[in-house]
Amino acid sequence: MLHSHFPNALTALLEQRREKGFLRSLKINVPSIDFASNDYLGFSSTGILSDFNKFSLSKKTGSTGSRLISGNSFLYEETEKQIALFHNTEAALIYNSGYDANLGLLSCVPQKGDLILSDELIHASLIDGIRLSYAVNYKFKHNDIPALTELIARHKNTYKEIYVVVESVYSMDGDCAPLKEIVDLCRESSAHLIVDEAHAIGVFGKNGRGLCEELDIESDCFARIYTYGKAMGCHGAAIVGSEELRNYLINFSRSFIYTTAMPEHGLAAVKAGYSLLEHTPEIEKLKINIHYFNTLINSQPSFINSMSSIHCKLIQGNKAVQLLEEKCSEHNLFVKAIKSPTVKEGQERVRICLHSFNTKQEIELLVELLEN
Ligand SMILES: Cc1ncc(COP(=O)(O)O)c(C=O)c1O
Numbered sequence: 094m095l096h097s098h099f100p101n102a103l104t105a106l107l108e109q110r111r112e113k114g115f116l117r118s119l120k121i122n123v124p125s126i127d128f129a130s131n132d133y134l135g136f137s138s139t140g141i142l143s144d145f146n147k148f149s150l151s152k153k154t155g156s157t158g159s160r161l162i163s164g165n166s167f168l169y170e171e172t173e174k175q176i177a178l179f180h181n182t183e184a185a186l187i188y189n190s191g192y193d194a195n196l197g198l199l200s201c202v203p204q205k206g207d208l209i210l211s212d213e214l215i216h217a218s219l220i221d222g223i224r225l226s227y228a229v230n231y232k233f234k235h236n237d238i239p240a241l242t243e244l245i246a247r248h249k250n251t252y253k254e255i256y257v258v259v260e261s262v263y264s265m266d267g268d269c270a271p272l273k274e275i276v277d278l279c280r281e282s283s284a285h286l287i288v289d290e291a292h293a294i295g296v297f298g299k300n301g302r303g304l305c306e307e308l309d310i311e312s313d314c315f316a317r318i319y320t321y322g323k324a325m326g327c328h329g330a331a332i333v334g335s336e337e338l339r340n341y342l343i344n345f346s347r348s349f350i351y352t353t354a355m356p357e358h359g360l361a362a363v364k365a366g367y368s369l370l371e372h373t374p375e376i377e378k379l380k381i382n383i384h385y386f387n388t389l390i391n392s393q394p395s396f397i398n399s400m401s402s403i404h405c406k407l408i409q410g411n412k413a414v415q416l417l418e419e420k421c422s423e424h425n426l427f428v429k430a431i432k433s434p435t436v437k438e439g440q441e442r443v444r445i446c447l448h449s450f451n452t453k454q455e456i457e458l459l460v461e462l463l464e465n
Contacts, residue, residue, distance in 0.1 A: 114411040115434060125427040126455050128445045133402045134295050134375040135450040136326025142365045145327075149361035156354040161343070164354030172360050176331050179367055180302060180319065181311045184339035185331045187363070188348065189355050191291050191320030192218040194330040196225065197348035198287070198316060199258070202341070203228035208252035210244050210284075212236065212259045214266060219258055219289060228256070235263075238274045245282045255284035256315070261304035262292035265436055265444065267403030269293075269304060276313040285315035295324025296379065296402055301370045324402075325370075327362035329355050378449035382456060386447055389460040397442075405431075405442040406463050414441045421462050428459070 110116040122129075132138050149168065156164035169187065176185035188194035199222025203209050209223055209230035223230050229252070233240040241257070249255065257279055259270045272288065279286045290303040298306035301324065305311045316338060320330040332342060342349055370376075379402065386404060390396050397405045408414050414430035421428045421443075431444045445459065 114415075115432065122427060125422070125425045126451070127427055127448060128421075128451065128455075128459055129427045129429040130446060130448075131292070131323035132326055133324040133379055133446065133448055134301075134326065134373065135448060136295075136324065136366055136369065136375075138326075139450065141369065142326050142362055145362040145365035146358065147361075148364040148368075149357045151357045153357060156356045158354065159350060159352060160354045161350060166357065166360075168357055168360050168364075169354070172364050173331070175364065175367060176319070177333060179370075180317065180333045181306065182317075182333045182335070184336045185333045186339045186342050186346075186349065187355060187360070188330045188332065189352060190328065191216075191289075191318060191322065191330040192221075193348040193352070194318050194320070194332050195219045195289065196222040197342065197346035198318070198332055199223050200225035200347065201345040202226075202316075202338075203254070203256050206252060207254040207256065208248050209256045209258060210241060211257075212263075212270065214263050215258055215260055216264055216289060216291070219260075223258070228252075235266075236268065236271055238271060238278070241275065242278055245278060245284060249282050249284075255282060256287055257284050258287045258289075260289040260291065262290075262296070262401040262403065264292055264403065265405070265431060265442075266397050267292075267399035267401045267405060267444075268397055269399075269401065272304060272308050272310055276310045280313065286313060287316045287318075288314050289318045289320075291318065291320040291323055291330075292401060292403060294319045295370060295376065301373075301376050321363050321366060325363065325366035327359065327366055329359055329363055375449035379447065382447050382449065382451055385453060386445075386456050386460065389457065390463075393464075402447045404445045404447065406445070407440065407442045409439055409441060411441055414443055417443050417463070421459070424458060424462060426455070426459055426462065 136142050158164040173185040195218035203226045205227040207228040209228050211232055212235055213232040214235045231244055233244055262269055293304040295301035297304040316332055316334040318332055321327045395407050411432040418430035429444050431442050
């Protein structure tokens with residue numbers, strides 16, 4: 094097979110990564126005890142959502158176009174109403190993924206002359222959205238309220254609008270944002286709060302409504318993002334907020350406008366996921382497992398303090414984390430080494446995702462392997 098010439102500069106970049114032990118490659122995971130996936134409630138792997146087709150009206154395999162052309166449907170509008178109701182807000186808009194939602198929101202909402210203040214550990218999809226925006230942006234130290242307070246005080250008279258961007262649960266650390274304090278700051282300075290709840294849906298709040306619901310700050314948020322590829326066991330995402338925000342996104346959010354809409358079977362799976370959240374025992378089982386894991390690790394300083402499904406053991410160096418991943422794998426446990434540059438050099442870690450379906454014995458074995 095003939096390929097056109099691959100640029101030398103790109104080959105050199107790959108080589109550099111290989112030499113530093115940073116090279117990424119795709120692997121197919123053999124079935125093992127899952128401490129790595131985002132399927133926190135087992136909605137995907139246990140097949141519990143497999144009757145999702147009953148929520149679909151059509152047999153079409155594709156949506157046939159973007160929402161604004163031929164891709165919209167009653168099911169879309171109905172699902173968005175259900176999402177808005179579940180998350181105690183006026184409106185919701187579905188995107189094909191959380192990446193698309195964050196890119197589409199941050200790239201079009203903050204305008205030239207506005208300011209974005211974001212936690213230094215926000216997800217790449219939020220960072221990429223911010224990079225596409227014409228607003229000025231500054232990062233603040235992770236979860237550092239005094240740093241955010243200082244930034245707001247310094248800039249509040251210079252910019253028209255201020256947007257504060259955080260995650261309720263941080264994807265690589267598993268810790269939560271101090272949302273109550275952030276809300277107070279935003280209220281005092283009339284800043285708009287954007288919260289990515291990707292890892293909080295299905296885990297926190299009444300029937301897994303998320304951390305904003307648990308802390309009773311839903312109405313203090315300008316926008317919240319819920320993604321469906323994690324605890325919900327399917328795919329896609331929604332931005333929830335006011336009807337005006339939804340209307341604005343339909344008009345200006347390019348990752349919403351210029352893409353083929355999610356097909357009906359995707360929507361049906363989202364609907365099935367929400368219906369299941371209303372009565373599933375899995376959320377309670379997950380909470381018990383998180384509590385059990387925390388009891389076993391007993392606040393050891395090498396673990397990041399976390400009440401979410403995501404837990405991390407910090408070990409410096411890509412080689413060291415890789416070795417621990419392999420050791421767990423030899424015992425049929427699937428955990429993931431998170432290497433630099435995904436995290437900062439020196440902040441390498443083994444990332445553990447706890448699930449409702451992990452047994453006590455599996456968690457005990459995992460902790461034993463992590464500790465020795
Ligand atoms: C915090 C956060 N936001 C957004 C995303 C992107 O969501 P999706 O996987 O649906 O594109 C992720 C996924 O890794 C995430 O961790």
